Amino acid sequence: MxxxxxxxxxxxxxxxxxxxxxxxxxxxxxxxxxxxxxxxxxxxxxxxxxxxxxxxxxxxxxxxxxxxxxxxxxxxxxxxxxxxxxxxxxxxxxxxxxxxxxxxxxxxxxxxxxxxxxxxxxxxxxxxxxxxxxxxxxxxxxAPFAPAFHHYLFSRLEGNIAVLNIGGMANLSILGDELRGYDTGCGNVLMDYWIAKHSNTPYDEEGAWAKSGTPNKELLKELLKEPYFSKEAPKSTGRELFNGAWLQKQLENFAWKNQNTFYTKARDIQATLLELTVISIANEVKKTPTTLLITCGGGAQNGYLMQRLQEELSGVEIVSSDECGVSSKYxxxxxxxxxxxxxxxxxxxxxxxxxxxxxxxxxxxxxx
Missing domain, CATH: 3.30.420.40 (ATPase, nucleotide binding domain)
Structure with missing residues (x-):
């Protein structure tokens, strides 16, 4: 019925x-x-x-x-x-x-x-x-609740499968004998905040602005020290942690520690924020036996972000959920x-x- x-x-x-x-x-x-x-x-x-x-x-x-x-x-x-x-x-x-x-x-x-x-x-x-x-x-x-739905949709597929949803935050569903999943951290939220602050646009389409910049590797290391990234699951997060105030504080602390050497263009910060999303996700996927990563959410439409994620996860096949017959946007x-x-x-x-x-x-x- x-x-x-x-x-x-x-x-x-x-x-x-x-x-x-x-x-x-x-x-x-x-x-x-x-x-x-x-x-x-x-x-x-x-x-x-x-x-x-x-x-x-x-x-x-x-x-x-x-x-x-x-x-x-x-x-x-x-x-x-x-x-x-x-x-x-x-x-x-x-x-x-x-x-x-x-x-x-x-x-x-x-x-x-x-x-x-x-x-x-x-x-x-x-x-x-x-x-x-x-x-x-x-x-x-x-939270997150998406893993239960991901299991309902994709558990019949063969192989070591994980589903990655990149919205404001990013969450990972690991399908297997026991369903696991958690928020990996920031998805689009910091990139959206930064580009909105520096231009009249709500998001970085296809990651073009980030691609035009050069990531600051030392700044990225500092951002990745956020305790949430090393916290064991179960865990979930949101704007109460990853927000503009968090980013501004990180930038101010980094600038204070590197007074004589820190100068970075806005587009380089954007490139660094994209790397933060990519690396924080890739680090978690690497802890799993995943061979097929199904992506969805707004971040899956960011071509440069997906390119960088594939480069970091060279042994994993990454496909959009659209390729599996399920709308990534909805x-x-x-x-x-x-x-x-x-x-x-x-x-x-x-x-x-x-x-x-x-x-x-x-x-x-x-x-x-």
Whole structure:
């Protein structure tokens, strides 16, 4: 029996709202329609401000509703443009916008904003949201969840397979007898920050600006000393660590230590940041028996980044998930459509081996 689910995802890059309509049967999963809508520019600035500055409860509450309205607007456009009858949709899987992820504190939590009550009130479709809380309550990281979906999609393939998603952060899924996975660290987030700071563009298309520069090897060594990179899994991260303030502090410390020798052009910093993403990923892949690396996410569209990754992993075959019949751009939106399906059918998501939770859980809250 076919059921139809919509997945909605806006990641740490804050570059858009991806929406995917998926048909799910007992033994098959198909992406039927997809679209991406711009993330409201003013809302993006508000989100970034909330992440990087003290804010009031009033501001958080208003931002929660504002993002809910933004998701609802995008969904209404999607339903209209694709001529989808809302009565045919079993549920919407809404991840929401992460503003803080703190699974290791005295009182662990992860906050995603985007009021699901607003979305279901506007669309008239049930919504599944708050996917991360139960895993954290059971002692897990609450992230990444993509490995469970990657296992569902690709576990039938032969060989030593890993899946790499490069969004704002990068996460690695290692498929095998026991599913493993974790955030390797920064993906696009620092490169996006740096190019936006120095030009009127949100990202470095095809890595062209980075390619025009020369990486500073000594600076790269300093950046790689960030304790997160050497931390053992399970682990997860986000903008609460890797952000503009982190980068500026690293640059200032490096300049102070090398007062007489440090002078680097902005494009050389960009080249160094691309190397940071590449090397931090490659170091983790090299710890595994991976022979086939399937890539997805915005970073998979960065030709120069993929070229450098292949050079660092010369013994590994690297392919886009598109070559495996799965959209690399809409992978995460599809994942939350699938997670909504699992929640509606009260299925535990087998993710504890990734997150470190005490047990697998039924994930998500249903908003009728």
């Amino acid at each position: 076919s059921e139809f689910y919509i997945g909605v995802m806006s990641g740490t890059s804050l570059d858009g709202i991806d929406i995917a309509l998926c048909e799910i049967k007992e033994y098959s999963f198909e992406l039927l329609h997809e679209a991406s809508y711009p993330f409201d520019a003013e809302a993006k600035e508000t989100v970034l401000y909330a992440i990087n500055n003290p804010v009031t409860l009033k501001e958080i509450g208003e931002l929660d509703t504002r993002l809910g309205e933004m998701y609802a607007n995008a969904l209404e456009r999607f339903l209209l443009n694709k001529k989808i009858q809302k009565e045919s949709i079993k549920a919407i899987g809404l991840h929401g916008q992460t503003v803080w992820h703190e699974p290791n504190g005295a009182y662990p939590f992860s906050i995603q904003l985007g009021n699901a009550n607003v979305v279901t009130a506007r669309t008239g479709i049930r919504v599944v949201s708050d996917f991360r809380g139960k895993d954290i309550a059971h002692g897990g990281q609450g 992978m995460e939106a599809m994942a939350f459509a699938w997670l909504a399906h699992e929640r509606i059918h009260k299925k535990c998501v087998k993710i504890s081996s990734v997150t470190g939770a005490l047990k697998d859980s039924i994930l998500g809250a249903i908003y009728e």
